[in-house]
Amino acid sequence: MAKRSTFRTLLRRAGPPAALLIVGAFFGGYAIMGPNGALAYGDIQRQLNKREGDLAALEKRRAELKNRVALLDPRHADPDMVDELARRKLNVVHPDDMIVDLGK
Missing domain, CATH: 1.20.5 (Single alpha-helices involved in coiled-coils or other helix-helix interfaces)
Known part of the structure; x- marks a missing residue:
């Protein structure tokens, strides 16, 4: 006991x-x-660098699209941009036209 x-x-x-x-x-x-622990810091940094690169590419693409939208503004549209867009969308090409593909 x-x-x-x-x-x-x-x-x-x-x-x-x-x-x-x-x-x-x-x-x-x-x-x-753990997944957010001290040993995961290097992996988190790699992911952050990759995401920052993706963000930079997306911001560049956004700026390009913003420029195209500004060129197509109905109040003061760029005639060349309107002509290019209309021909591309309607698939209309005059026989005398020379097409130069810039690879876009």
């Missing part, structure tokens, strides 16, 4: 600190090795 009470006493005294140690080790390991 004395052994049983000694074990219970030991469990009562060492149980809470052991549980806190286990929980702390879990969160500490997750902070180091």
Whole structure:
């Protein structure tokens, strides 16, 4: 009987600190090795650099489209742009026209 009470006493005294140690080790390991942890920092930087490159390409494309929209504004449309767009969409080419494909 004395052994049983000694074990219970030991469990009562060492149980809470052991549980806190286990929980702390879990969160500490997750902070180091988790998806947002210290070891994932290099991967996060690579993803950020890739996304910044994608963003720059999208901003460039957006600027090109914004320029085309400005050239097609009904209040002061660029005649060359309107002619080019109409011919492309309607597939209308005069026999005397020379087509120069710029690869766009």
